[in-house]
Amino acid sequence: MSNISNDIRIFGARSSGKTSYLATLARCPQRLEDKYPGLEVICRTNETKKLIDLVIDILEQGMSIAGNSYDPKLWDTLPEYQFIIKIPGNKQRKGIELDLLTKDFPGEFFYDIPRTDKQDDIKTWIDDLFSTDGWMIMMTDWEPRNDISLYKPAFEKLYEELSGRERINPDLKELRIAVVMTKCERGELWPCRLDPDEDLFEVRLPETYKFLTQKFKPDRLQFFACSAFGILGDDLKNFDPRPNCLFEEDGTPEEDAATLRDPRQWSPYGLIPPLYWLATGIRLEE
Numbered sequence: 001m002s003n004i005s006n007d008i009r010i011f012g013a014r015s016s017g018k019t020s021y022l023a024t025l026a027r028c029p030q031r032l033e034d035k036y037p038g039l040e041v042i043c044r045t046n047e048t049k050k051l052i053d054l055v056i057d058i059l060e061q062g063m064s065i066a067g068n069s070y071d072p073k074l075w076d077t078l079p080e081y082q083f084i085i086k087i088p089g090n091k092q093r094k095g096i097e098l099d100l101l102t103k104d105f106p107g108e109f110f111y112d113i114p115r116t117d118k119q120d121d122i123k124t125w126i127d128d129l130f131s132t133d134g135w136m137i138m139m140t141d142w143e144p145r146n147d148i149s150l151y152k153p154a155f156e157k158l159y160e161e162l163s164g165r166e167r168i169n170p171d172l173k174e175l176r177i178a179v180v181m182t183k184c185e186r187g188e189l190w191p192c193r194l195d196p197d198e199d200l201f202e203v204r205l206p207e208t209y210k211f212l213t214q215k216f217k218p219d220r221l222q223f224f225a226c227s228a229f230g231i232l233g234d235d236l237k238n239f240d241p242r243p244n245c246l247f248e249e250d251g252t253p254e255e256d257a258a259t260l261r262d263p264r265q266w267s268p269y270g271l272i273p274p275l276y277w278l279a280t281g282i283r284l285e286e
């Protein structure tokens, strides 16, 4: 089993499920382990272990995780999580022990990336992105408006920064970017998860897709689909394609207030492949 250290940043649209992704990883539900027999996720710090409490206290009790607060001045308060993730090898993949450091950015930061009036405020944040090995950028909607006025401008700005900084620091040419469509247990997305590149991104976010594929080769940027919640039964024996998801009925917008329908059938999808690719450049199919 080879040891790999990876320092990544998780950012993207508000409520796209960044914190839930990390909390699900920390909790490592049984069915996630079943998909990768022998998988071990070790939370290395107390802050990371608190993610497990978040899941037990909130998601498994039928409540939804709260959004991260955002104040560009409070850089030092940004949550940082550290894991050791042991992914045993098999015929298809080599085993790795991943020493993973992540920072979980609040969604609002993503909206500020292209804004000229915010550049001074977010300078520390932007600089930090370029001190890492990889980015996991999460999104969850495909509003044509967001394709054109949120995602594409953010990626244009990131690309511009990256190209400028690569000239000074050629190591940045190794930085990998995983672009992830989250909450893919939703009925209209689930069948598309197997080919997220063409079936999710090219079709649903055409402008962003066109820009990204023109600027980045697949060794640097790839598209993924994941769902922290999954569907109720995703193996052939107990097949049940209903999303393992309930929405709170207190008037909170749906995307902000989902929780697990049945924690006992919790079967996250696609959590490991983006991490494995960021660390190794090899894509796993789940």
Ligand SMILES: Nc1nc2c(ncn2[C@@H]2O[C@H](COP(=O)(O)OP(=O)(O)OP(=O)(O)O)[C@@H](O)[C@H]2O)c(=O)[nH]1
Pocket: 013, 014, 015, 016, 017, 018, 019, 020, 021, 064, 065, 066, 067, 068, 069, 105, 106, 107, 108, 182, 183, 184, 185, 226, 227, 228, 229, 230, 245, 255, 256, 257, 258, 259
């Ligand atoms: N349907 C569904 N909902 C999810 C999934 N993952 C997270 N959610 C819900 O989406 C909402 C936002 O989740 P968060 O994890 O707080 O999202 P975030 O990206 O960290 O949000 P910010 O920190 O505000 O940027 C919550 O109501 C979650 O319960 C998923 O896989 N499927």
Ligand SMILES: [Mg+2]
Pocket: 018, 019, 020, 066, 067, 068, 104, 105, 106, 107
């Ligand atoms: Mg969050």
